[in-house]
Amino acid sequence: MRGLDATIAAAQDDTDPSDGLRAVVVLRRLAERLEATQVAAARRKGWSWQQIGDVLGVSRQAVHKKHGRQRGR
Secondary structure, rough: OHHHHHHHHHHOOOOOOOOOOHHHHHHHHHHHHHHHHHHHHHHOOOHHHHHHHHHHOOOHHHHHHOOOOOOOO
């Protein structure tokens, strides 16, 4: 996470928008991976799509559409 922290810190202090926008891309990718990992873990523990959607603040349909087709889900 040090690399990520450095990227975020640099983006906040830099006047070049391209640095800040690159940081946004890094954060989005990290958030997507974290979400996929946690949704898979929740499903393995028997959570319903409704429960997962409630925690994520989206509908069960939205979370199922996004993650339901992943292997083994």
